[in-house]
Amino acid sequence: MVNQSSVRSLVNKPALNTDKPLLQIRNVTKKFGEFVAVNNVDLNIYAGELFCLLGGSGCGKSTLLRMLAGFETPSSGQILIDGKDMSGVPPYQRPTNMMFQNYALFPHMSVERNIAFGLEQDGIHKSEIKDRTHNMLRLVELQGYEKRRPNQLSGGQRQRVALARALVKEPKLLLLDEPLGALDKKLREHTQFELMNIQEKVGVTFVVVTHDQEEAMVLATRIAVMDKGQFIQIGSPTEIYEYPENRFVANFIGSANIFEGTILENNNNSLKIATELGEITLEQSSALGVGASVFLGVRPEKISISKDPSASTDGYTTSGVVEDIGYLGNTSRYKIRLDQGTLVDVTAQNHLRPQNRTHAFSWEEKVTLRWDASNIMLLKK
Amino acid sequence: MNQGRSTFLTVMLYIGLTFLYVPMILLVIYSFNYSKLVPVWGGWSTRWYKVLFESPEVWEAVRLSLQIALVNATVATMLGTFAGLAMVRFGRFRGRTLFGGMLVAPLVMPEVITGLSLLVFFISLKELFGWPAERGFTTITIAHITFSLAYVAVIIQARLTGIGETLEEAAADLGAKPFKVMTSITLPRLAPGMLSGWLLAFTLSLDDLVIASFVTGPGANTLPILIFSRIRLGLRPDINALATIIILFVAVLVAIAAYIMFRQHKRELLDQQMALSGGD
Numbered sequence: 001m002v003n004q005s006s007v008r009s010l011v012n013k014p015a016l017n018t019d020k021p022l023l024q025i026r027n028v029t030k031k032f033g034e035f036v037a038v039n040n041v042d043l044n045i046y047a048g049e050l051f052c053l054l055g056g057s058g059c060g061k062s063t064l065l066r067m068l069a070g071f072e073t074p075s076s077g078q079i080l081i082d083g084k085d086m087s088g089v090p091p092y093q094r095p096t097n098m099m100f101q102n103y104a105l106f107p108h109m110s111v112e113r114n115i116a117f118g119l120e121q122d123g124i125h126k127s128e129i130k131d132r133t134h135n136m137l138r139l140v141e142l143q144g145y146e147k148r149r150p151n152q153l154s155g156g157q158r159q160r161v162a163l164a165r166a167l168v169k170e171p172k173l174l175l176l177d178e179p180l181g182a183l184d185k186k187l188r189e190h191t192q193f194e195l196m197n198i199q200e201k202v203g204v205t206f207v208v209v210t211h212d213q214e215e216a217m218v219l220a221t222r223i224a225v226m227d228k229g230q231f232i233q234i235g236s237p238t239e240i241y242e243y244p245e246n247r248f249v250a251n252f253i254g255s256a257n258i259f260e261g262t263i264l265e266n267n268n269n270s271l272k273i274a275t276e277l278g279e280i281t282l283e284q285s286s287a288l289g290v291g292a293s294v295f296l297g298v299r300p301e302k303i304s305i306s307k308d309p310s311a312s313t314d315g316y317t318t319s320g321v322v323e324d325i326g327y328l329g330n331t332s333r334y335k336i337r338l339d340q341g342t343l344v345d346v347t348a349q350n351h352l353r354p355q356n357r358t359h360a361f362s363w364e365e366k367v368t369l370r371w372d373a374s375n376i377m378l379l380k381k
Numbered sequence: 382m383n384q385g386r387s388t389f390l391t392v393m394l395y396i397g398l399t400f401l402y403v404p405m406i407l408l409v410i411y412s413f414n415y416s417k418l419v420p421v422w423g424g425w426s427t428r429w430y431k432v433l434f435e436s437p438e439v440w441e442a443v444r445l446s447l448q449i450a451l452v453n454a455t456v457a458t459m460l461g462t463f464a465g466l467a468m469v470r471f472g473r474f475r476g477r478t479l480f481g482g483m484l485v486a487p488l489v490m491p492e493v494i495t496g497l498s499l500l501v502f503f504i505s506l507k508e509l510f511g512w513p514a515e516r517g518f519t520t521i522t523i524a525h526i527t528f529s530l531a532y533v534a535v536i537i538q539a540r541l542t543g544i545g546e547t548l549e550e551a552a553a554d555l556g557a558k559p560f561k562v563m564t565s566i567t568l569p570r571l572a573p574g575m576l577s578g579w580l581l582a583f584t585l586s587l588d589d590l591v592i593a594s595f596v597t598g599p600g601a602n603t604l605p606i607l608i609f610s611r612i613r614l615g616l617r618p619d620i621n622a623l624a625t626i627i628i629l630f631v632a633v634l635v636a637i638a639a640y641i642m643f644r645q646h647k648r649e650l651l652d653q654q655m656a657l658s659g660g661d
Contacts, residue, residue: 069550069554070554071550090553091550091553091554092553092554092555092556092557092558093556096554097554097555098550098551098554100547100550100551102547104547104548104550104551105551106548106551106552106566107570108569108570117552117555117557117565118555118556121555121556121557121558121561122556148655149652151649151652151653151656152652152655152656153656154656154657157656165555169555169556
């Protein structure tokens with residue numbers, strides 16, 4: 001079902017100890033009445049990872065996170081943190097802390113007291129609480145804001161208080177529910193990097209829930225793409241983007257041109273596939289037999305577009321006309337109607353400034369498209 | 382056209398205010414009337430205030446009413462808060478729907494029925510256990526708590542639903558045990574709701590005539606009972622003086638509440654400004 005081979009790529013990173021997973025999710029299912037929110041998921045997360053659970057709303061990612069924090073109890077299955085079974089352990093005894101979606105700062109307490117709250121529960125000495133609170137404020141660059149109440153802070157500052165409050169107890173596992181969701185776009189981009197830096201500095205394992213694929217790509221060491229309560233694919237951002245296993249992932253992360261095909265021949269490490277674009281040969285192995293229907297995907301930026309039909313004949317070449325142009329500044333998106341009728345998305349960098357202040361291509365212009373067979377992704381349904 | 386509408390609204394506003402306040406203004410004016418006959422003007426005087434202050438039974442009634450209102454408001458707030466918490470925070474339990482329905486029943490029950498049933502209840506209690514020996518402070522207080530707590534529970538339920546569960550979850554996540562979550566997060570967040578519940582229970586108790594009349598015994602007159610029984614013997618100027626004092630008392634309370642709300646609003650504005658200017 002889910003390919004665990006993707007973990008292998010992490011073995012090369014010295015920081016990760018893959019012998020002993022920090023978090024083990026074993027066949028966990030959560031039902032609300034008849035509705036299955038999380039359906040039999042299985043996952044290991046290793047110390048030092050920044051793991052993203054990515055999916056649309058209602059895919060079960062938040063429910064899974066809440067089960068890790070102890071706010072929901074699995075209907076079946078087991079969650080182990082650092083080898084210890086968490087069933088029956090209430091939230092206040094778990095070695096996890098959570099950063100909530102809208103921060104959930106205590107409005108009747110100052111910034112300082114918000115951060116100190118967790119330490120106070122453990123009966124830590126006052127002077128140590130003060131030190132650690134102060135250190136956290138420095139880490140998130142909020143010195144001088146100790147006495148303010150949360151509603152006297154901007155959105156970005158609140159986000160940092162929430163992070164400090166969740167980190168101050170030095171949890172084994174930090175759970176972040178849409179940590180950047182409430183920030184505007186510019187601030188979000190800046191904060192993504194800040195979050196990664198802080199994670200590296202404190203060395204705490206992060207599990208982040210997000211619906212924003214760009215956020216997941218930037219932050220994560222590994223991503224689990226979720227849909228309908230199940231993991232569709234688990235892998236590094238590159239694996240997920242460049243080697244999606246199926247149509248859903250290819251479409252959910254970025255966009256892809258997808259063509260239907262049937263396998264004509266399957267010789268070792270070479271597949272011949274019949275598609276609406278003609279016969280395509282892929283240099284890869286597959287367990288699928290002759291006659292099986294598959295999907296082929298090509299990312300829009302991996303197709304080159306040119307006005308010159310006579311250029312090299314490497315890879316797959318076809319021609320069509322420009323039907324629509326979306327100008328984004330750094331790139332442009334084209335919709336090209338191929339001669340045999342299929343509509344294809346193409347993205348091209350605008351690396352030359354047009355001297356006549358017009359676009360590189362115009363509507364109804366005849367163009368040649370080219371892509372290399374190695375860029376074709378073989379997708380399961 | 383816009384102009385016309387605003388004129389219409391202004392006129393309606395003044396008509397409404399007139400209906401509300403002219404009777405009260407008349408009452409205040411007549412409380413300073415020298416004449417013994419209420420509708421006959423006999424010149425300005427504070428004579429009836431003197432009569433009022435020298436009448437011990439009035440002060441006895443005020444004392445009883447305040448005592449009942451205080452105990453009622455405090456107990457009703459406590460019980461109502463627990464009931465509200467049980468309804469909103471304890472998830473689904475056996476008989477939750479029934480409990481919820483029974484909780485709001487006193488709000489829609491006619492007062493006469495509530496009063497009558499409580500009277501029957503107290504009489505049978507006395508038959509069975511010999512308690513309460515005589516009706517008065519205890520019975521009226523218990524009766525008031527039974528209906529006040531329903532109002533408090535409704536307020537608390539609304540407030541609890543409004544503040545949501547996330548803050549409590551955050552506290553638990555940071556290591557606070559359930560009791561600590563209750564005392565450091567839930568109750569402080571609930572305090573404004575509990576305060577309005579307390580004030581409402583206090584006012585309801587001071588206000589109540591019907592239920593108190595049913596369950597009171599000889600000699601125990603609350604203020605409304607006293608006023609009503611005196612009015613039955615004809616309008617009396619010293620009652621006007623008493624009513625004027627009550628109006629003044631309420632007006633001061635309302636003014637204080639308005640001032641507190643104004644200050645809170647101002648503070649929120651300042652907080653917002655601070656967040657915007659100190660933001661990054």
